[in-house]
Amino acid sequence: MKNLAEPPLVSVIMANYNGADHLAMALRSVLAQSVGHIEILLLDDASSDDSIKVARGVADTDPRVRIFETSRNAGPGAARNRGFEMATGRWIAIVDSDDIIHPCRLERMTTAGDALETDAVADDLTYFHDASIRPAGTLMGTNRPEKPAGLSATCFVSADPNAPQLGYLKPLIRRTALSGLRYREDIKIGEDHDLYMRFLLNGGRMHLLPQSYYLYRRHNSSLSYRMHPDDVAAIISAQDDLLRDYPDLSDGMLDHMALRRAALQRPLAFETLVQEIRGRHFGRAMGQLVHRPSLLPQLVKVGKSRLARALVRPRNASAVIARDPSEWTLQDWSVMLEKTM
Template identity: 40%
Template sequence: MRPPPQHVSVIMPAFNAAATIERALSSALAQSHSELEVIVVDDGSSDATRDVVRLIAARDSRVRLLEDGGNKGPAAARNAGFSAATGAWLALLDADDAWRAERLERMLAVAGDRADVVFDNLLGFDAHTGGTIGPLFPSLPEVIGVSDMVAMTAPGSCINYGYLKPVFRRALVSEAGLRFDETLRTSEDLLFFLELLIVSGGATATREGYYVYTMQVGSSGRSSPYSHSKPYDVAVAAALARLREAHAARLTPEESASVQHRIDHLRAIAPVSDFHFARRTGDIRKLIDLLARSPAVRRELARGVARRMRGRAASPARTTPDA
């Protein structure tokens, strides 16, 4: 039996998200487009995440909880959600994010009868201040292609399109056998979105922002307490290389070169990413090891010292009153 053409399955992986998941679920259930189900896939939480979801599910039968067993990562959780989904459309919502109430209605209107994949802009959310800013991208192209998605940064922004969260037809995923790469714990979104774009031939986009994204570093300069991200640049580069090889016949020379450029960039920045993560987590042994063996890390540290010195030199001199 085919699902109704406008029915949406919302896929939400959750790991220790008790503090944020009620907000995420409430935003999905409050959609002006009500033909939906929300599939929460718990990824081995040790907090009260499952209890919160069960309470909400008892009030709204559109919510379903899957307990995938153990901590397998967001890719595996999303794949489990795909397998359980019954909607004609799939939409991704992280457990620390939220939607504006009109998101699904507007996204499906943009898709119409032709588009298989639709992206919208992001609104930034600062978990410390509770404030929303944005949109995070000054604009989006009407059609997002492979070269757009794989670029290190989007035009006018300090982040890239891999942060976007599409709404897409389940038939596209099923017929092409698309799944998230479960070997990755970060940037699995980027790899999956690239395959979506390769298979679909590109995505329609709207510059309007309906997805409220919790920023890892907010406007206050403080990291989000709900982020579990760490760098896996080498693993992501290897996964991109496999994708490039698997879809070589479908990629244009320009797209293939764009993917290779991202691979080269990730391999180059891997030690620096590891250095910043070790500093953030207080791993002194890792910091010393990276400083000893990586010229790129030493250059990054020297640039940081130079920036601080310039900042001090630019600040007004302190004066003392006459005796």
């Protein structure tokens, strides 16, 4: 029998904010793991729904679940950092409160991590939609390796929009290998990517397995989610900070980061345009389109896709919908963006 005085094999950190609808399933998928000596640290980030009630209902049935509440919403990075401080396991795993993991995930990944003698081990992500557990593709797709492959910091820097975005990976990391590394709490988007980059640039070793044991939920709401320009600017700023903090990067790495930065300027310009139109600042929006006419086809494409999914259309939008989006005025876009973006 396992000596329960020993540190847990894995500390699972689960940050949560208003995730009551899926929280119980996420917690139970972790509790169902084939390795029993684990701890689950549920960090609730000032939820206003029934998350705490749901979490307590699960915790009452299993003492491995520990719940920590905050009175002020501070974001997932801050919540996970609290988990890092309290974790006692040999490995640390991040599991989102709306996702599901395979019953053998922690056993197989820790075994693989030990065999590879690596500091972190990741698996592919399998996407599924809110209304169905049926898989809807994977993060790596055809880029999935045939055998465990080492990941370098360069792998995480790509300007190709069709390349897998490795910042979405959910690796298990040896707690001792973190060496005090923490999430940035001042950025809302891309905090995982920044952490992995710093981990690797600090000398950490990470391997990617060809298998997928992690089910990543895609919500209907997330499909229509738009980043604020401040979020994109923060991603760019985080990369600029990496250049400052790691001045000895190779020329190849610097080239990759320059291309990625240039690629991020386009979504920054587009999200700024969307905000200007939604705010009915048509003069500034027109100025952007004059300066960057390449944004217009993207605006038309997004408009068509949003209209196809829109369940609630604005009261005076019927005349707008009747025309092709390429013929819309900026005032028309303002009406549609108000409800569909």
